[in-house]
Each structure stands twice: as structure tokens, then as C-alpha cells.
Amino acid sequence: MNLGATFVFVLLFIGVTIIGFLAANWRRGDLAHLDEWGLGGRRFGTIVTWFLLGGDLYTAYTFVAVPALVFGAGAMGFFALPYTILIYPFAFVVFPKL
DSSP states (O other): OOHHHHHHHHHHHHHHHHHHHHHHTSOOOOTTSHHHHHSGGGTOOHHHHHHHHHHHHSSHIIIIIHHHHHHHHGGGGGGHHHHHHHHHHHHHHHSOOO
């Protein structure tokens, strides 16, 4: 067993656990309102929203569906690669702010 890797894992686990407990009591929202529950009280900034939406978009679609499309349709399936890269910044600018 690698002692250095174990130390880093335990250190990060403890750090994330402490941050989670501190965040749980930080600012409670009123969960009876939909914007508090679903949109985080509209307190997310541009950078946080950018990474949350990007992580949501590029997970299953890019890593599962695109290779399956290329395998099934051949080279025509490669249209999805520039599409996934270009549509996200376009949608971020054009879509209305919730």
C-alpha cells in the first residue's frame, strides 16, 4: 500500500467532509419556494453556473452517446464533436437568464 497516496486521500476526505459540514449550516434557504430549491436561491454566479451546466452537458452525452453514434453511423457521427463544443457557449449567451 502506498503511504503517500493514502495520506493524500485521507487528507482530502477530511477536508471535503469539514467543508460539507460548514456549508450545511452556512445560509439556509426557504425550500418552500421553487427558486430557492431548484436554482440555489439565484445566488450562483456566472463562473459556478458555467461549470455546473458544462459538467451536466458533457457527461453522458459526450462519453457514451457520441462513440456509439460514430460506431453506428460511421464518420457522419463526428458532427457531434464540434456541435457539443460550440453549442454550449452559444446557449450560455443566448438563453434567457432564469
